[in-house]
Amino acid sequence: MFDSYEEVQERFDTQQYICSQEAATVVYLASKMQRPLLVEGPAGVGKTDLAKVLAASQGLKLIRLQCYEGLDETKALYEWEYSKQLLYTQILKDKIAQTLKEVSTLSEAIEKISTEEDAFFSERFLVARPLLKAILSDEISVLLIDEVDKSDPEFEAFLLEVLSDFQASIPEIGTLKARHIPLVVLTSNNSRELSDALKRRCFYLYLDFPSAEQEAAILKKKVPDLDDRLIHQVAEAVESIRKMDLKKPPSIGESLDWAKALVLLNADRLAPETIRVTLPTLIKYPADRDRVLKDMGRVLPREREET
Ligand SMILES: Nc1ncnc2c1ncn2[C@@H]1O[C@H](COP(=O)(O)OP(=O)(O)OP(=O)(O)O)[C@@H](O)[C@H]1O
Ligand SMILES: [Mg+2]
Incomplete structure:
Protein backbone atom coordinates (compact mmCIF):
# COMPACT_ATOMS: atom_id res chain seq x y z
CA MET A 1 0.00 0.00 0.00
CA LYS A 75 -23.48 -11.02 -14.97
CA ALA A 76 -22.03 -8.76 -12.28
CA LEU A 77 -22.36 -10.78 -9.07
CA TYR A 78 -23.09 -14.47 -9.55
CA GLU A 79 -25.22 -17.02 -11.29
CA TRP A 80 -25.88 -20.71 -10.87
CA GLU A 81 -24.16 -22.95 -13.34
CA TYR A 82 -27.29 -24.56 -14.67
CA SER A 83 -25.63 -26.83 -17.24
CA LYS A 84 -23.26 -28.23 -14.61
CA GLN A 85 -26.14 -28.85 -12.21
CA LEU A 86 -27.95 -30.65 -15.00
CA LEU A 87 -24.92 -32.73 -15.86
CA TYR A 88 -24.54 -33.77 -12.23
CA THR A 89 -28.19 -34.82 -12.02
CA GLN A 90 -27.65 -36.97 -15.13
CA ILE A 91 -24.52 -38.59 -13.77
CA LEU A 92 -26.10 -39.08 -10.37
CA LYS A 93 -29.48 -40.30 -11.60
CA ASP A 94 -29.03 -43.78 -10.08
CA LYS A 95 -28.24 -42.21 -6.75
CA ILE A 96 -31.27 -39.92 -7.03
CA ALA A 97 -33.49 -42.89 -7.94
CA GLN A 98 -32.22 -44.72 -4.88
CA THR A 99 -33.03 -41.71 -2.68
CA LEU A 100 -36.56 -41.69 -4.06
CA LYS A 101 -37.02 -45.46 -3.98
CA GLU A 102 -39.42 -45.62 -1.09
CA VAL A 103 -41.69 -42.74 -1.97
CA SER A 104 -44.86 -43.28 -3.95
CA THR A 105 -46.34 -39.86 -4.73
CA LEU A 106 -44.95 -36.88 -6.60
CA SER A 107 -45.31 -34.53 -3.64
CA GLU A 108 -43.44 -36.99 -1.40
CA ALA A 109 -40.68 -37.18 -4.01
CA ILE A 110 -40.42 -33.37 -4.14
CA GLU A 111 -40.39 -33.25 -0.34
CA LYS A 112 -37.65 -35.84 -0.20
CA ILE A 113 -35.47 -34.31 -2.90
CA SER A 114 -35.75 -30.84 -1.33
CA THR A 115 -33.78 -32.10 1.66
CA GLU A 116 -30.90 -32.72 -0.76
CA GLU A 117 -31.08 -29.43 -2.66
CA ASP A 118 -28.25 -27.83 -0.66
CA ALA A 119 -25.90 -30.16 -2.52
CA PHE A 120 -26.94 -28.52 -5.80
CA PHE A 121 -26.87 -24.96 -4.50
CA SER A 122 -23.40 -24.93 -3.05
CA GLU A 123 -20.32 -22.91 -4.04
CA ARG A 124 -19.41 -25.78 -6.37
CA PHE A 125 -22.18 -24.73 -8.77
CA LEU A 126 -21.80 -21.00 -8.27
CA VAL A 127 -20.24 -18.94 -11.06
CA ALA A 128 -18.63 -15.94 -9.42
CA LEU A 207 -9.20 13.59 -15.74
CA ASP A 208 -9.08 16.07 -18.59
CA PHE A 209 -6.93 16.22 -21.71
CA PRO A 210 -3.39 16.96 -20.58
CA SER A 211 -1.50 20.19 -21.18
CA ALA A 212 1.07 20.08 -24.02
CA GLU A 213 3.78 19.75 -21.37
CA GLN A 214 2.09 16.74 -19.69
CA GLU A 215 1.40 15.16 -23.06
CA ALA A 216 5.05 15.56 -24.04
CA ALA A 217 6.04 13.75 -20.82
CA ILE A 218 3.65 10.88 -21.68
CA LEU A 219 4.96 10.68 -25.26
CA LYS A 220 8.54 10.67 -24.01
CA LYS A 221 7.76 7.75 -21.69
CA LYS A 222 5.83 5.69 -24.18
CA VAL A 223 7.48 6.51 -27.50
CA PRO A 224 11.13 6.86 -26.51
CA ASP A 225 12.27 6.53 -30.12
CA LEU A 226 10.64 9.80 -31.08
CA ASP A 227 13.05 12.69 -31.33
CA ASP A 228 12.77 15.19 -28.45
CA ARG A 229 12.02 18.15 -30.68
CA LEU A 230 9.31 16.21 -32.51
CA ILE A 231 7.76 15.13 -29.19
CA HIS A 232 7.14 18.76 -28.30
CA GLN A 233 5.88 19.56 -31.77
CA VAL A 234 3.42 16.67 -31.63
CA ALA A 235 2.21 17.62 -28.15
CA GLU A 236 1.64 21.23 -29.21
CA ALA A 237 -0.01 20.21 -32.48
CA VAL A 238 -2.41 17.90 -30.63
CA GLU A 239 -3.22 20.67 -28.17
CA SER A 240 -4.07 23.03 -31.08
CA ILE A 241 -6.14 20.35 -32.82
CA ARG A 242 -8.15 19.77 -29.62
CA LYS A 243 -9.09 23.44 -29.62
CA MET A 244 -10.61 23.19 -33.11
CA ASP A 245 -14.11 22.22 -32.00
CA LEU A 246 -13.97 18.81 -33.66
CA LYS A 247 -16.60 16.11 -33.49
CA LYS A 248 -14.03 13.86 -31.82
CA PRO A 249 -10.95 15.52 -30.41
CA PRO A 250 -7.92 13.21 -30.40
CA SER A 251 -7.34 11.26 -27.20
CA ILE A 252 -3.99 10.54 -25.55
CA GLY A 253 -4.15 7.06 -27.06
CA GLU A 254 -4.47 8.62 -30.52
CA SER A 255 -1.62 11.07 -29.99
CA LEU A 256 0.50 8.06 -28.95
CA ASP A 257 -0.49 6.33 -32.19
CA TRP A 258 0.42 9.44 -34.14
CA ALA A 259 3.82 9.60 -32.47
CA LYS A 260 4.46 5.90 -33.18
CA ALA A 261 3.44 6.40 -36.82
CA LEU A 262 5.92 9.27 -37.15
CA VAL A 263 8.67 7.02 -35.80
CA LEU A 264 7.77 4.28 -38.29
CA LEU A 265 7.85 6.75 -41.16
CA ASN A 266 11.20 8.16 -39.96
CA ALA A 267 9.75 11.66 -39.83
CA ASP A 268 12.19 14.24 -38.56
CA ARG A 269 9.78 17.17 -38.49
CA LEU A 270 6.08 17.93 -38.78
CA ALA A 271 5.75 18.98 -42.41
CA PRO A 272 2.28 19.49 -43.98
CA GLU A 273 2.58 16.36 -46.13
CA THR A 274 3.68 14.23 -43.15
CA ILE A 275 0.73 15.52 -41.16
CA ARG A 276 -1.68 14.82 -44.03
CA VAL A 277 -0.64 11.19 -44.52
CA THR A 278 -0.53 10.39 -40.80
CA LEU A 279 -3.86 12.03 -39.89
CA PRO A 280 -5.75 8.69 -40.06
CA THR A 281 -4.03 7.70 -36.82
CA LEU A 282 -5.34 10.82 -35.09
CA ILE A 283 -8.58 11.98 -36.69
CA LYS A 284 -11.58 9.68 -37.16
CA TYR A 285 -14.25 11.79 -38.93
CA PRO A 286 -14.08 13.20 -42.49
CA ALA A 287 -15.39 16.59 -41.31
CA ASP A 288 -12.71 16.72 -38.60
CA ARG A 289 -10.06 15.85 -41.17
CA ASP A 290 -11.23 18.66 -43.47
CA ARG A 291 -11.16 21.04 -40.55
CA VAL A 292 -7.59 20.13 -39.57
CA LEU A 293 -6.32 20.30 -43.15
CA LYS A 294 -7.98 23.70 -43.62
CA ASP A 295 -6.41 24.98 -40.44
CA MET A 296 -2.99 23.44 -41.08
CA GLY A 297 -1.30 26.68 -40.02
CA ARG A 298 -2.38 26.03 -36.42
CA VAL A 299 -0.98 22.50 -36.47
CA LEU A 300 2.45 23.27 -37.88
CA PRO A 301 5.26 23.83 -35.40
CA ARG A 302 5.65 27.44 -34.34
CA GLU A 303 9.32 27.59 -35.25
CA ARG A 304 8.31 26.73 -38.82
CA GLU A 305 6.15 29.82 -38.99
CA GLU A 306 9.12 31.90 -37.90
CA THR A 307 11.41 30.57 -40.66
N1 LIG B 1 -1.20 9.83 -17.79
C1 LIG B 1 -0.89 8.88 -18.68
N2 LIG B 1 0.34 8.36 -18.74
C2 LIG B 1 0.64 7.43 -19.67
N3 LIG B 1 -0.23 6.94 -20.57
C3 LIG B 1 -1.48 7.44 -20.57
C4 LIG B 1 -1.87 8.43 -19.63
N4 LIG B 1 -3.17 8.73 -19.83
C5 LIG B 1 -3.56 7.97 -20.86
N5 LIG B 1 -2.56 7.19 -21.30
C6 LIG B 1 -2.64 6.23 -22.42
O1 LIG B 1 -3.71 6.60 -23.26
C7 LIG B 1 -4.42 5.46 -23.73
C8 LIG B 1 -5.89 5.56 -23.43
O2 LIG B 1 -6.10 5.38 -22.04
P1 LIG B 1 -7.40 4.68 -21.44
O3 LIG B 1 -7.84 3.54 -22.29
O4 LIG B 1 -7.15 4.41 -20.02
O5 LIG B 1 -8.45 5.86 -21.62
P2 LIG B 1 -9.94 5.98 -21.05
O6 LIG B 1 -10.01 7.30 -20.37
O7 LIG B 1 -10.29 4.78 -20.26
O8 LIG B 1 -10.76 6.04 -22.39
P3 LIG B 1 -12.28 5.55 -22.70
O9 LIG B 1 -13.18 6.54 -22.04
O10 LIG B 1 -12.36 5.62 -24.19
O11 LIG B 1 -12.40 4.15 -22.18
C9 LIG B 1 -3.75 4.23 -23.10
O12 LIG B 1 -2.82 3.71 -24.01
C10 LIG B 1 -3.02 4.84 -21.91
O13 LIG B 1 -1.90 4.08 -21.58
MG1 LIG C 1 -11.68 3.26 -20.62
Whole structure:
Protein backbone atom coordinates (compact mmCIF):
# COMPACT_ATOMS: atom_id res chain seq x y z
CA MET A 1 0.00 0.00 0.00
CA PHE A 2 1.22 3.52 -0.74
CA ASP A 3 2.67 5.69 2.01
CA SER A 4 2.46 9.03 0.22
CA TYR A 5 1.22 10.58 -2.99
CA GLU A 6 4.85 10.84 -4.12
CA GLU A 7 5.06 7.05 -3.90
CA VAL A 8 1.97 6.78 -6.10
CA GLN A 9 3.67 9.00 -8.69
CA GLU A 10 6.90 7.01 -8.53
CA ARG A 11 5.25 3.61 -8.80
CA PHE A 12 2.93 4.76 -11.58
CA ASP A 13 5.96 6.12 -13.38
CA THR A 14 7.56 2.68 -13.36
CA GLN A 15 4.40 1.49 -15.12
CA GLN A 16 4.83 4.27 -17.68
CA TYR A 17 1.87 6.24 -16.37
CA ILE A 18 2.41 9.93 -15.75
CA CYS A 19 0.31 10.98 -12.78
CA SER A 20 -0.27 14.59 -11.75
CA GLN A 21 0.07 15.52 -8.09
CA GLU A 22 -3.70 16.00 -7.90
CA ALA A 23 -4.43 12.55 -9.30
CA ALA A 24 -1.74 10.90 -7.19
CA THR A 25 -3.12 12.50 -4.03
CA VAL A 26 -6.66 11.29 -4.56
CA VAL A 27 -5.43 7.80 -5.46
CA TYR A 28 -3.34 7.78 -2.28
CA LEU A 29 -6.27 8.95 -0.12
CA ALA A 30 -8.77 6.54 -1.69
CA SER A 31 -6.48 3.57 -1.13
CA LYS A 32 -5.55 4.62 2.40
CA MET A 33 -9.14 5.43 3.42
CA GLN A 34 -10.58 2.43 1.54
CA ARG A 35 -12.99 4.53 -0.49
CA PRO A 36 -14.04 3.87 -4.09
CA LEU A 37 -12.59 6.31 -6.61
CA LEU A 38 -14.86 7.62 -9.36
CA VAL A 39 -12.84 8.79 -12.37
CA GLU A 40 -14.66 10.86 -14.97
CA GLY A 41 -13.46 12.54 -18.13
CA PRO A 42 -13.48 12.45 -21.92
CA ALA A 43 -12.54 9.33 -23.89
CA GLY A 44 -8.94 8.25 -23.92
CA VAL A 45 -7.52 10.30 -21.06
CA GLY A 46 -6.29 7.32 -19.05
CA LYS A 47 -9.25 6.43 -16.81
CA THR A 48 -9.17 2.69 -17.40
CA ASP A 49 -5.40 2.64 -17.47
CA LEU A 50 -5.29 4.31 -14.06
CA ALA A 51 -7.00 1.29 -12.51
CA LYS A 52 -4.80 -1.16 -14.41
CA VAL A 53 -1.68 0.69 -13.32
CA LEU A 54 -2.95 0.92 -9.74
CA ALA A 55 -3.08 -2.89 -9.70
CA ALA A 56 0.16 -3.52 -11.60
CA SER A 57 2.17 -1.00 -9.57
CA GLN A 58 1.43 -2.96 -6.39
CA GLY A 59 1.31 -6.46 -7.85
CA LEU A 60 -2.42 -6.72 -7.11
CA LYS A 61 -4.97 -8.68 -9.08
CA LEU A 62 -7.20 -6.61 -11.35
CA ILE A 63 -10.84 -7.65 -11.48
CA ARG A 64 -12.77 -5.85 -14.19
CA LEU A 65 -16.49 -5.36 -14.55
CA GLN A 66 -17.31 -3.84 -17.92
CA CYS A 67 -20.67 -2.08 -17.70
CA TYR A 68 -23.25 -1.92 -20.48
CA GLU A 69 -26.98 -1.35 -20.88
CA GLY A 70 -28.86 -4.32 -19.48
CA LEU A 71 -26.04 -5.49 -17.22
CA ASP A 72 -27.63 -7.26 -14.28
CA GLU A 73 -26.74 -9.09 -11.09
CA THR A 74 -26.28 -12.44 -12.84
CA LYS A 75 -23.48 -11.02 -14.97
CA ALA A 76 -22.03 -8.76 -12.28
CA LEU A 77 -22.36 -10.78 -9.07
CA TYR A 78 -23.09 -14.47 -9.55
CA GLU A 79 -25.22 -17.02 -11.29
CA TRP A 80 -25.88 -20.71 -10.87
CA GLU A 81 -24.16 -22.95 -13.34
CA TYR A 82 -27.29 -24.56 -14.67
CA SER A 83 -25.63 -26.83 -17.24
CA LYS A 84 -23.26 -28.23 -14.61
CA GLN A 85 -26.14 -28.85 -12.21
CA LEU A 86 -27.95 -30.65 -15.00
CA LEU A 87 -24.92 -32.73 -15.86
CA TYR A 88 -24.54 -33.77 -12.23
CA THR A 89 -28.19 -34.82 -12.02
CA GLN A 90 -27.65 -36.97 -15.13
CA ILE A 91 -24.52 -38.59 -13.77
CA LEU A 92 -26.10 -39.08 -10.37
CA LYS A 93 -29.48 -40.30 -11.60
CA ASP A 94 -29.03 -43.78 -10.08
CA LYS A 95 -28.24 -42.21 -6.75
CA ILE A 96 -31.27 -39.92 -7.03
CA ALA A 97 -33.49 -42.89 -7.94
CA GLN A 98 -32.22 -44.72 -4.88
CA THR A 99 -33.03 -41.71 -2.68
CA LEU A 100 -36.56 -41.69 -4.06
CA LYS A 101 -37.02 -45.46 -3.98
CA GLU A 102 -39.42 -45.62 -1.09
CA VAL A 103 -41.69 -42.74 -1.97
CA SER A 104 -44.86 -43.28 -3.95
CA THR A 105 -46.34 -39.86 -4.73
CA LEU A 106 -44.95 -36.88 -6.60
CA SER A 107 -45.31 -34.53 -3.64
CA GLU A 108 -43.44 -36.99 -1.40
CA ALA A 109 -40.68 -37.18 -4.01
CA ILE A 110 -40.42 -33.37 -4.14
CA GLU A 111 -40.39 -33.25 -0.34
CA LYS A 112 -37.65 -35.84 -0.20
CA ILE A 113 -35.47 -34.31 -2.90
CA SER A 114 -35.75 -30.84 -1.33
CA THR A 115 -33.78 -32.10 1.66
CA GLU A 116 -30.90 -32.72 -0.76
CA GLU A 117 -31.08 -29.43 -2.66
CA ASP A 118 -28.25 -27.83 -0.66
CA ALA A 119 -25.90 -30.16 -2.52
CA PHE A 120 -26.94 -28.52 -5.80
CA PHE A 121 -26.87 -24.96 -4.50
CA SER A 122 -23.40 -24.93 -3.05
CA GLU A 123 -20.32 -22.91 -4.04
CA ARG A 124 -19.41 -25.78 -6.37
CA PHE A 125 -22.18 -24.73 -8.77
CA LEU A 126 -21.80 -21.00 -8.27
CA VAL A 127 -20.24 -18.94 -11.06
CA ALA A 128 -18.63 -15.94 -9.42
CA ARG A 129 -18.84 -12.83 -11.57
CA PRO A 130 -16.49 -9.84 -11.03
CA LEU A 131 -18.17 -8.35 -7.93
CA LEU A 132 -18.29 -11.71 -6.14
CA LYS A 133 -14.75 -12.49 -7.27
CA ALA A 134 -13.59 -9.30 -5.56
CA ILE A 135 -15.56 -10.19 -2.42
CA LEU A 136 -14.17 -13.74 -2.30
CA SER A 137 -10.60 -12.78 -3.23
CA ASP A 138 -8.08 -14.06 -0.71
CA GLU A 139 -5.93 -10.96 -1.18
CA ILE A 140 -6.59 -7.27 -1.74
CA SER A 141 -7.58 -6.74 -5.36
CA VAL A 142 -8.31 -3.76 -7.58
CA LEU A 143 -11.93 -3.83 -8.72
CA LEU A 144 -12.42 -1.80 -11.90
CA ILE A 145 -16.05 -0.97 -12.61
CA ASP A 146 -15.53 0.39 -16.09
CA GLU A 147 -17.91 2.80 -17.82
CA VAL A 148 -20.49 2.70 -15.05
CA ASP A 149 -22.52 5.40 -16.86
CA LYS A 150 -23.41 2.78 -19.51
CA SER A 151 -25.29 0.65 -16.96
CA ASP A 152 -28.92 1.28 -16.01
CA PRO A 153 -29.85 3.36 -12.95
CA GLU A 154 -31.29 0.17 -11.34
CA PHE A 155 -27.91 -1.47 -11.59
CA GLU A 156 -26.28 1.59 -10.08
CA ALA A 157 -28.62 1.28 -7.09
CA PHE A 158 -27.63 -2.35 -6.67
CA LEU A 159 -23.97 -1.36 -6.92
CA LEU A 160 -24.45 1.06 -4.05
CA GLU A 161 -25.32 -1.81 -1.73
CA VAL A 162 -22.26 -3.78 -2.73
CA LEU A 163 -19.97 -0.78 -2.36
CA SER A 164 -21.34 0.06 1.09
CA ASP A 165 -21.01 -3.38 2.69
CA PHE A 166 -18.77 -5.41 0.41
CA GLN A 167 -20.96 -8.39 0.97
CA ALA A 168 -23.34 -10.43 -1.10
CA SER A 169 -26.44 -12.24 0.05
CA ILE A 170 -27.06 -15.47 -1.79
CA PRO A 171 -30.38 -16.88 -0.56
CA GLU A 172 -29.33 -20.53 -0.95
CA ILE A 173 -25.95 -20.07 0.74
CA GLY A 174 -26.12 -17.06 3.02
CA THR A 175 -24.13 -13.85 3.25
CA LEU A 176 -20.60 -13.81 1.91
CA LYS A 177 -18.52 -10.99 3.34
CA ALA A 178 -15.35 -9.62 1.76
CA ARG A 179 -12.20 -11.00 3.31
CA HIS A 180 -10.28 -8.00 2.01
CA ILE A 181 -11.85 -4.71 0.97
CA PRO A 182 -10.81 -4.21 -2.67
CA LEU A 183 -9.51 -0.94 -4.06
CA VAL A 184 -12.41 0.15 -6.25
CA VAL A 185 -12.09 2.37 -9.32
CA LEU A 186 -15.23 3.36 -11.21
CA THR A 187 -14.90 5.13 -14.54
CA SER A 188 -17.46 7.19 -16.42
CA ASN A 189 -17.54 9.12 -19.69
CA ASN A 190 -20.41 11.13 -18.31
CA SER A 191 -22.89 9.83 -20.88
CA ARG A 192 -25.47 10.23 -18.12
CA GLU A 193 -25.40 11.81 -14.68
CA LEU A 194 -24.59 9.35 -11.94
CA SER A 195 -26.67 9.48 -8.79
CA ASP A 196 -25.66 11.65 -5.85
CA ALA A 197 -25.91 8.53 -3.68
CA LEU A 198 -23.16 6.86 -5.69
CA LYS A 199 -21.04 10.00 -5.80
CA ARG A 200 -21.37 10.43 -2.04
CA ARG A 201 -19.68 7.09 -1.46
CA CYS A 202 -16.78 7.79 -3.79
CA PHE A 203 -13.83 10.15 -4.02
CA TYR A 204 -13.86 11.98 -7.31
CA LEU A 205 -11.20 12.59 -9.93
CA TYR A 206 -11.83 14.45 -13.16
CA LEU A 207 -9.20 13.59 -15.74
CA ASP A 208 -9.08 16.07 -18.59
CA PHE A 209 -6.93 16.22 -21.71
CA PRO A 210 -3.39 16.96 -20.58
CA SER A 211 -1.50 20.19 -21.18
CA ALA A 212 1.07 20.08 -24.02
CA GLU A 213 3.78 19.75 -21.37
CA GLN A 214 2.09 16.74 -19.69
CA GLU A 215 1.40 15.16 -23.06
CA ALA A 216 5.05 15.56 -24.04
CA ALA A 217 6.04 13.75 -20.82
CA ILE A 218 3.65 10.88 -21.68
CA LEU A 219 4.96 10.68 -25.26
CA LYS A 220 8.54 10.67 -24.01
CA LYS A 221 7.76 7.75 -21.69
CA LYS A 222 5.83 5.69 -24.18
CA VAL A 223 7.48 6.51 -27.50
CA PRO A 224 11.13 6.86 -26.51
CA ASP A 225 12.27 6.53 -30.12
CA LEU A 226 10.64 9.80 -31.08
CA ASP A 227 13.05 12.69 -31.33
CA ASP A 228 12.77 15.19 -28.45
CA ARG A 229 12.02 18.15 -30.68
CA LEU A 230 9.31 16.21 -32.51
CA ILE A 231 7.76 15.13 -29.19
CA HIS A 232 7.14 18.76 -28.30
CA GLN A 233 5.88 19.56 -31.77
CA VAL A 234 3.42 16.67 -31.63
CA ALA A 235 2.21 17.62 -28.15
CA GLU A 236 1.64 21.23 -29.21
CA ALA A 237 -0.01 20.21 -32.48
CA VAL A 238 -2.41 17.90 -30.63
CA GLU A 239 -3.22 20.67 -28.17
CA SER A 240 -4.07 23.03 -31.08
CA ILE A 241 -6.14 20.35 -32.82
CA ARG A 242 -8.15 19.77 -29.62
CA LYS A 243 -9.09 23.44 -29.62
CA MET A 244 -10.61 23.19 -33.11
CA ASP A 245 -14.11 22.22 -32.00
CA LEU A 246 -13.97 18.81 -33.66
CA LYS A 247 -16.60 16.11 -33.49
CA LYS A 248 -14.03 13.86 -31.82
CA PRO A 249 -10.95 15.52 -30.41
CA PRO A 250 -7.92 13.21 -30.40
CA SER A 251 -7.34 11.26 -27.20
CA ILE A 252 -3.99 10.54 -25.55
CA GLY A 253 -4.15 7.06 -27.06
CA GLU A 254 -4.47 8.62 -30.52
CA SER A 255 -1.62 11.07 -29.99
CA LEU A 256 0.50 8.06 -28.95
CA ASP A 257 -0.49 6.33 -32.19
CA TRP A 258 0.42 9.44 -34.14
CA ALA A 259 3.82 9.60 -32.47
CA LYS A 260 4.46 5.90 -33.18
CA ALA A 261 3.44 6.40 -36.82
CA LEU A 262 5.92 9.27 -37.15
CA VAL A 263 8.67 7.02 -35.80
CA LEU A 264 7.77 4.28 -38.29
CA LEU A 265 7.85 6.75 -41.16
CA ASN A 266 11.20 8.16 -39.96
CA ALA A 267 9.75 11.66 -39.83
CA ASP A 268 12.19 14.24 -38.56
CA ARG A 269 9.78 17.17 -38.49
CA LEU A 270 6.08 17.93 -38.78
CA ALA A 271 5.75 18.98 -42.41
CA PRO A 272 2.28 19.49 -43.98
CA GLU A 273 2.58 16.36 -46.13
CA THR A 274 3.68 14.23 -43.15
CA ILE A 275 0.73 15.52 -41.16
CA ARG A 276 -1.68 14.82 -44.03
CA VAL A 277 -0.64 11.19 -44.52
CA THR A 278 -0.53 10.39 -40.80
CA LEU A 279 -3.86 12.03 -39.89
CA PRO A 280 -5.75 8.69 -40.06
CA THR A 281 -4.03 7.70 -36.82
CA LEU A 282 -5.34 10.82 -35.09
CA ILE A 283 -8.58 11.98 -36.69
CA LYS A 284 -11.58 9.68 -37.16
CA TYR A 285 -14.25 11.79 -38.93
CA PRO A 286 -14.08 13.20 -42.49
CA ALA A 287 -15.39 16.59 -41.31
CA ASP A 288 -12.71 16.72 -38.60
CA ARG A 289 -10.06 15.85 -41.17
CA ASP A 290 -11.23 18.66 -43.47
CA ARG A 291 -11.16 21.04 -40.55
CA VAL A 292 -7.59 20.13 -39.57
CA LEU A 293 -6.32 20.30 -43.15
CA LYS A 294 -7.98 23.70 -43.62
CA ASP A 295 -6.41 24.98 -40.44
CA MET A 296 -2.99 23.44 -41.08
CA GLY A 297 -1.30 26.68 -40.02
CA ARG A 298 -2.38 26.03 -36.42
CA VAL A 299 -0.98 22.50 -36.47
CA LEU A 300 2.45 23.27 -37.88
CA PRO A 301 5.26 23.83 -35.40
CA ARG A 302 5.65 27.44 -34.34
CA GLU A 303 9.32 27.59 -35.25
CA ARG A 304 8.31 26.73 -38.82
CA GLU A 305 6.15 29.82 -38.99
CA GLU A 306 9.12 31.90 -37.90
CA THR A 307 11.41 30.57 -40.66
N1 LIG B 1 -1.20 9.83 -17.79
C1 LIG B 1 -0.89 8.88 -18.68
N2 LIG B 1 0.34 8.36 -18.74
C2 LIG B 1 0.64 7.43 -19.67
N3 LIG B 1 -0.23 6.94 -20.57
C3 LIG B 1 -1.48 7.44 -20.57
C4 LIG B 1 -1.87 8.43 -19.63
N4 LIG B 1 -3.17 8.73 -19.83
C5 LIG B 1 -3.56 7.97 -20.86
N5 LIG B 1 -2.56 7.19 -21.30
C6 LIG B 1 -2.64 6.23 -22.42
O1 LIG B 1 -3.71 6.60 -23.26
C7 LIG B 1 -4.42 5.46 -23.73
C8 LIG B 1 -5.89 5.56 -23.43
O2 LIG B 1 -6.10 5.38 -22.04
P1 LIG B 1 -7.40 4.68 -21.44
O3 LIG B 1 -7.84 3.54 -22.29
O4 LIG B 1 -7.15 4.41 -20.02
O5 LIG B 1 -8.45 5.86 -21.62
P2 LIG B 1 -9.94 5.98 -21.05
O6 LIG B 1 -10.01 7.30 -20.37
O7 LIG B 1 -10.29 4.78 -20.26
O8 LIG B 1 -10.76 6.04 -22.39
P3 LIG B 1 -12.28 5.55 -22.70
O9 LIG B 1 -13.18 6.54 -22.04
O10 LIG B 1 -12.36 5.62 -24.19
O11 LIG B 1 -12.40 4.15 -22.18
C9 LIG B 1 -3.75 4.23 -23.10
O12 LIG B 1 -2.82 3.71 -24.01
C10 LIG B 1 -3.02 4.84 -21.91
O13 LIG B 1 -1.90 4.08 -21.58
MG1 LIG C 1 -11.68 3.26 -20.62
